[in-house]
Amino acid sequence: MGTHVIKMPDIGEGIAQVELVEWFVKVGDVIAEDQVVADVMTDKATVEIPSPVSGKVLALGGQPGEVMAVGSELIRIEVEGSGNHVDAPQGKPAEAKPVEPVAAPAANTPPARAAVAAPACQAAATATAAPIVPRQAGDKPLASPAVRKRALDAGIELRYVHGSGPAGRILHEDLDAFMSKPQTATGQAPSGYAKRTDSEQVQVIGLRRKIAQRMQDAKRRVAHFSYVEEIDVTALEALRQQLNQKHCDSRGKLTLLPFLVRALVVALRDFPQINATYDDEAQVITRHGAVHVGIATQGDNGLMVPVLRHAEAGSLWGNASEIGRLATAARSNKASREELSGSTITLTSLGALGGIVSTPVVNTPEVAIVGVNRMVERPMVIDGQIVIRKMMNLSSSFDHRVVDGMDAALFIQAVRGLLEQPACLFVE
Amino acid sequence: MQQTIETTLLIIGGGPGGYVAAIRAGQLGIPTVLVEGQALGGTCLNVGCIPSKALIHVAEQFHQTSRYTEPSALGISVSSPRLDITRSVAWKDGIVDRLTTGVAALLKKHGVKVIHGWAKVLDGKHVDVDGQRIQCEHLLLATGSNSVELPMLPLGGPIISSTEALAPETLPQHLVVVGGGYIGLELGIAYRKLGAQVSVVEARERILPTYDSELTAPVAEALKKLGIAVHLGHSVEGYENGCLLARDGQGQQLRLEADRVLVAVGRRPRTQGFNLESLELKMNGAAIAIDERCQTSMRNVWAIGDVAGEPMLAHRAMAQGEMVAEIIAGKARRFEPNAIAAVCFTDPEIVVVGKTPEQASQQGLDCIVAQFPFAANGRAMSLESKAGFVRVVARRDNHLILGWQAVGVAVSELSTAFAQSLEMGACLEDIAGTIHAHPTLGEAVQEAALRALGHALHI
Numbered sequence: 001m002g003t004h005v006i007k008m009p010d011i012g013e014g015i016a017q018v019e020l021v022e023w024f025v026k027v028g029d030v031i032a033e034d035q036v037v038a039d040v041m042t043d044k045a046t047v048e049i050p051s052p053v054s055g056k057v058l059a060l061g062g063q064p065g066e067v068m069a070v071g072s073e074l075i076r077i078e079v080e081g082s083g084n085h086v087d088a089p090q091g092k093p094a095e096a097k098p099v100e101p102v103a104a105p106a107a108n109t110p111p112a113r114a115a116v117a118a119p120a121c122q123a124a125a126t127a128t129a130a131p132i133v134p135r136q137a138g139d140k141p142l143a144s145p146a147v148r149k150r151a152l153d154a155g156i157e158l159r160y161v162h163g164s165g166p167a168g169r170i171l172h173e174d175l176d177a178f179m180s181k182p183q184t185a186t187g188q189a190p191s192g193y194a195k196r197t198d199s200e201q202v203q204v205i206g207l208r209r210k211i212a213q214r215m216q217d218a219k220r221r222v223a224h225f226s227y228v229e230e231i232d233v234t235a236l237e238a239l240r241q242q243l244n245q246k247h248c249d250s251r252g253k254l255t256l257l258p259f260l261v262r263a264l265v266v267a268l269r270d271f272p273q274i275n276a277t278y279d280d281e282a283q284v285i286t287r288h289g290a291v292h293v294g295i296a297t298q299g300d301n302g303l304m305v306p307v308l309r310h311a312e313a314g315s316l317w318g319n320a321s322e323i324g325r326l327a328t329a330a331r332s333n334k335a336s337r338e339e340l341s342g343s344t345i346t347l348t349s350l351g352a353l354g355g356i357v358s359t360p361v362v363n364t365p366e367v368a369i370v371g372v373n374r375m376v377e378r379p380m381v382i383d384g385q386i387v388i389r390k391m392m393n394l395s396s397s398f399d400h401r402v403v404d405g406m407d408a409a410l411f412i413q414a415v416r417g418l419l420e421q422p423a424c425l426f427v428e
Numbered sequence: 429m430q431q432t433i434e435t436t437l438l439i440i441g442g443g444p445g446g447y448v449a450a451i452r453a454g455q456l457g458i459p460t461v462l463v464e465g466q467a468l469g470g471t472c473l474n475v476g477c478i479p480s481k482a483l484i485h486v487a488e489q490f491h492q493t494s495r496y497t498e499p500s501a502l503g504i505s506v507s508s509p510r511l512d513i514t515r516s517v518a519w520k521d522g523i524v525d526r527l528t529t530g531v532a533a534l535l536k537k538h539g540v541k542v543i544h545g546w547a548k549v550l551d552g553k554h555v556d557v558d559g560q561r562i563q564c565e566h567l568l569l570a571t572g573s574n575s576v577e578l579p580m581l582p583l584g585g586p587i588i589s590s591t592e593a594l595a596p597e598t599l600p601q602h603l604v605v606v607g608g609g610y611i612g613l614e615l616g617i618a619y620r621k622l623g624a625q626v627s628v629v630e631a632r633e634r635i636l637p638t639y640d641s642e643l644t645a646p647v648a649e650a651l652k653k654l655g656i657a658v659h660l661g662h663s664v665e666g667y668e669n670g671c672l673l674a675r676d677g678q679g680q681q682l683r684l685e686a687d688r689v690l691v692a693v694g695r696r697p698r699t700q701g702f703n704l705e706s707l708e709l710k711m712n713g714a715a716i717a718i719d720e721r722c723q724t725s726m727r728n729v730w731a732i733g734d735v736a737g738e739p740m741l742a743h744r745a746m747a748q749g750e751m752v753a754e755i756i757a758g759k760a761r762r763f764e765p766n767a768i769a770a771v772c773f774t775d776p777e778i779v780v781v782g783k784t785p786e787q788a789s790q791q792g793l794d795c796i797v798a799q800f801p802f803a804a805n806g807r808a809m810s811l812e813s814k815a816g817f818v819r820v821v822a823r824r825d826n827h828l829i830l831g832w833q834a835v836g837v838a839v840s841e842l843s844t845a846f847a848q849s850l851e852m853g854a855c856l857e858d859i860a861g862t863i864h865a866h867p868t869l870g871e872a873v874q875e876a877a878l879r880a881l882g883h884a885l886h887i
Contacts, residue, residue, distance in 0.1 A: 140764075140766075142828065142853035143853065144851060144852045144853060145851050145852075148764070152759075152760045152761060152762065153759065153760060155760060165853070166826070166827075166828075166853075166855045166857065166858065167823070167826040167827065167828035167853060167855050168826070169852075169853040
């Protein structure tokens with residue numbers, strides 16, 4: 001199946017714009033060659049636009065009443081045969097001949113692709129005599145046994161071959177034409193998929209612009225140093241599931257995040273240089289007593305980082321519910337400015353989408369970000385035995401200007417120790 | 429233990445599927461061994477298609493001649509004809525002999541080694557035949573099918589299958605045919621024409637349940653005219669004291685005096701008795717499951733014909749056999765016919781090729797259906813058979829012909845034209861635009877197409 005595009009024809013008189021008056025077809029309609037698809041109007045006359053091909057309407061290029069530039073896309077039709085070829089229209093009335101776009105105005109955005117419901121007045125247009133119906137998806141290609149055998153011998157799938165005979169029957173001539181066509185690079189039959197040449201411009205505004213600036217700023221200033229360690233979370237998961245089983249109804253469900261927060265809180269006691277912000281213009285590092293954990297969250301419009309304040313003072317369930325509340329608020333764009341600033345360290349997790357390794361970007365002016373990768377069951381060797389353990393990687397980045405590699409590594413190892421022996425999270 | 433025979437292709441079963449595969453393989457230079465336990469030609473040549481058609485011919489000749497003992501519009505009169513059924517059967521056996529000998533000669537000509545004996549499958553590459561080990565690269569299963577037996581009517585004595593019905597030593601007084609499908613009706617009609625009283629008992633509510641009632645109506649009428657009693661909706665309960673017992677849906681018992689009972693309730697793929705189970709092939713119901721290349725779930729083990737399920741037709745098996753031989757010879761082939769004709773040699777005959785109107789509408793196709801009656805065909809009149817019609821089913825949008833059905837005397841020969849038009853992808857205009865010879869039954873084919881286009885000439 002290929003795509004045939006009819007462009008707004010030049011109706012003459014040197015006019016660059018034409019008003020679309022009425023559609024006679026709608027998306028999904030099967031149309032015959034020469035069937036009138038639309039009426040367009042110049043200052044002087046209304047002109048019928050016939051289709052030079054038979055096929056199925058894929059998209060309409062505009063709505064009735066829209067003024068369209070000559071050369072812009074009027075209608076898109078799925079036609080039988082190779083998708084890489086737009087058949088040249090054959091023997092059309094002169095006025096319907098597609099022409100090159102005449103100085104399409106630069107500001108003219110592409111017409112909406114959305115299906116436009118056309119008035120259902122197809123009237124007599126469909127009652128054409130010539131019964132040429134394009135092959136529908138799933139239809140068996142029609143060919144005589146001799147043609148079928150020849151195609152099998154040549155390794156050609158007939159469903160890719162255009163049939164020019166009655167009812168779309170594939171003739172020996174069609175096979176000849178197909179075989180004489182230059183094959184694609186791999187020597188395979190054409191894919192049957194149309195090439196796409198469309199593109200879309202999206203303005204970088206609002207939150208997106210903010211994110212772009214922040215990311216660029218972080219990458220320019222911070223000397224990123226990433227460190228990945230794998231954590232055996234089998235025990236932690238067992239604990240989490242047990243707590244959920246017992247207290248889910250009364251205290252709410254625990255995800256992994258509150259445990260990670262707790263691990264950061266405990267580990268950071270020994271690594272004050274990591275729970276810090278670095279003002280590189282003033283050349284001052286501020287080490288924070290409070291642990292305000294930024295929780296990277298995907299909102300509708302982009303990345304947001306709501307802040308779990310004073311995580312060091314929150315209980316497991318308290319932190320859990322606060323994280324839940326913040327995430328909901330951020331996603332629905334209801335988080336306050338207060339809730340979106342002031343973090344001292346950031347946690348980023350994509351859950352099941354976490355991958356095996358990531359290289360998170362430090363949320364300046366912080367100096368560390370801890371990324372959570374996907375949890376998977378993997379065979380591990382413990383005491384010479386292969387056992388199945390739940391494994392999860394932590395991919396963390398640090399500002400190497402102020403955090404030494406050794407400290408970063410020791411910090412992550414401390415976090416690992418806490419997570420692998422979850423009792424330590426709570427034993428003071 | 430004899431020395432192992434090594435071959436490229438080993439075929440189990442010498443029926444129309446197996447022997448055609450063997451001939452084609454021989455033509456392609458593939459070393460081939462064919463194992464047959466009974467007689468070359470299988471069910472088709474020995475106890476199926478061919479002998480039944482021979483018997484039907486005898487019956488028809490006798491029936492026509494008998495008609496002329498009464499005053500005839502044709503002006504023919506004869507004194508009462510007599511039938512020597514022993515000679516009829518001998519004549520039929522002569523035809524069968526000639527054909528099976530012909531098959532043997534063809535196999536020999538193409539270098540196929542035929543081994544007589546019952547095969548026992550050891551694995552996908554090894555088969556034993558009476559202690560003779562054969563090793564092959566490709567194993568082709570063409571074991572055909574068996575008649576289905578009814579537990580309450582065990583074969584033996586007066587209870588016979590189609591095999592015995594095709595070689596009668598005497599004619600029964602009253603034959604009861606259990607099963608109103610094509611085998612039962614073909615033989616039932618033949619026996620009636622040979623002079624026996626015939627009754628048909630069918631569990632379902634229609635004769636020839638696989639065909640639509642429009643097609644079967646002329647056959648039902650002919651049965652009535654011949655004096656064949658048809659008992660629909662009756663389940664058979666058994667045979668005792670010279671009576672067949674059946675019961676209808678309301679529990680009403682039916683007793684039919686019968687000195688012979690023909691059980692013709694269908695056929696089942698023959699998958700038992702040669703250790704096929706050991707291959708653990710994927711099955712499709714009772715049949716071996718195959719793909720579009722007739723390959724089973726085991727690589728280089730192939731299955732064709734009745735053992736691979738419906739439609740159980742000799743011509744399908746032959747086409748599959750030919751194809752498998754070509755695949756083994758390294759050619760790219762797929763079994764993808766547009767249609768396989770099914771013919772019912774009742775009186776009148778029925779042909780169905782491609783989609784019926786019902787099947788087309790079930791598939792959501794918008795179709796034109798048109799039929800042309802033989803009552804308006806000159807040749808049919810000259811054959812004294814105005815019953816029946818030709819029907820065409822075509823797509824409304826591009827007039828592509830999807831199916832043909834016909835019922836009438838001698839319409840089996842129209843199957844050629846029907847199948848060809850479907851395989852060639854003909855449109856109504858193609859058939860309507862082909863000059864069909866006058867006076868022939870085939871004119872009804874052209875007229876059906878013309879009628880579908882809205883301009884039939886002779887109706």
